Amino acid sequence: MKELQDLARKLLSEGTVKVVIGYEEGPRGARAAFITDPEQADPLIFDTRCVQNLAAYLNPRRKQIATLGKPAVVVKGCDARSVAGLIRENQIARDSVVIIAMQCGGVLENPDVAGELTSEAVSTRCGGCDVCEPKLFDHYIKSATAKTPPVNPKRTEQLAALAKMTPTERWNFWSEEFSRCIRCHACREACPMCFCVQCTAEKGTPLWIDAAATPRANRAWQTMRVLHQAGRCVDCLECERACPEHIPLGLLARYVADSVERRFEYKAGDDPSVPAPMGIYRTDDDEELIR
């Protein structure tokens, strides 16, 4: 931890950045910290409870953060993919942020219950992690204890169950889940990649999606959102953590991400120079429709 705190102190006192966005011990577990004073860097921590994807604070819609000045952000390898996404989609410039990447051995599914990272306790998103050693960073802080995280079988089982369903069964499954949606759009607001100035959900002329939480509108909203996330979502689960109705939005996004991977051989990664399948136009595209 001292290495991280020293680095934060150095970046702030040199004036390289105005704020270091990291994790601190909050009144109820780890939470985001915004360190602006080099003398105040001691609270910075990093452990298995640091679940939140802090890259969300780089999203240009977080105006309260932007006014603080140039940030440094503490990321896990998986979160670095969100930073890459924001760079890839021209929301932030690579040199507008200092990336402090932590070597990570997985985080907890439920950070309120601290404990060992067993296959039951580990976050579903850590399974098969290929970015425990991040590649996108300005500073890399290694860990002596981080190991490859165990795999939580929950997600694999859920995905397999979904894949087994007929399209009608799948439609019914999601219709049932979406019936709880209250259209608060917390999923969107918490998402690092939802940065549209005006969301389709709020287009009134013409009206694309009813504002009311009706089955029809809920399905339209959730389907629209997850399709806009195809090839962009990095499975950080911020949407699911924000959802006050506990809809398994992470599972939905992961299912779509897997489809993109299967069909386009593309996974939202941490190299901002690799374009996303839905973000490019090529005259030699295989698909006539697009060409």
Next chain:
Amino acid sequence: MTQRFLSHADLTALVAELVAAKTRVIAPVRAKDDPEQLDYSPIQKLEEATFGTRLPRRSMKEFFLPVTEVLLRYQQTKEGVEIKATPTEAPPIVIFSATPCDASGLDVVDKVMSWDYQDELWFGRRKAATVVSFLCTAMDAVCFCTAVGLGPDSIQGSDVLLVPVEGGYLANVITPKGEALLKGKGKAEVPAGAEASAAAAQGEARKKVEANLPKIPAEFASWLAKNFDHPLWKTISLRCHGCGACASVCPTCHCFDIVDEHDSSTEGARRRNWDSCQTSKFTLHASGHNPRGSQNERFRQRIQHKFSIYPTKFGEILCTGCGRCARTCPGGMDLPTIIGELMTLAKTQPEGSSL
């Protein structure tokens, strides 16, 4: 207020009787997706309910102010436009084992719903509902009901408050509605010692919550109003995403948006939907200007409205201290801690910031 004694069998029979009479009975039930959690859901018999083990995930306001509701339907006809208003009378409903914080939330929101306009739909549902609350002993470190002047045994907004005692429940009958519900149920004679043991349980429950946050002083409201431009608002909500999940789970957040939505080219509905001041669109003007341009201003609004504007206007804090906002926040915003810090600031800077 009168008291009665009910055995568990009496309660079971009461629920069965209500259900048989087609009264909708709502109680905390284990959540389908997470058996550790509770949701207020319809029950057919008492065994389906889980009493007092923990606070349900969401408040029960959706039974009084639905997430979305039709205010009127309109249809274009040859003669003009035909309008059908929604009936303002609601079918009977009994909320069983509500937490006192959720019950009092209804009473707090009544004030704004009857202020410049009597909200017929809200009061139609209020009139049709009987609220049986249950002494809360499931408090955790985020609860602060006593700080806002309520408590785990608060009777505000409840028609009956049940307190578990040996062999059954001591029922505090608070309103005529409560009286009607329990007429002839259980016994009018309360067993010896029940009252004392209930009082002891209530005292113990109160003490537990009181340890979390001191009572908010009356002058806090005016201190907040005076410090609308205090620099603290620039740093207090940095970690807030503005997702509004806090408002969705809050028993007192009651803001709504009214929209006309077409179901076909000739008919449609005017609906009212939940809304939240925590999202940027809430105050976005048609011109593109937003008077609350960043989350700092939006979070300030949340605090000012709950702890200054509402108490000044209606004499009550627009918060029941249930702590759900803190439990649900994906960004780790923690209202009891924030209020505690603000109270300390109010003490150390009674006149506010010298800016």
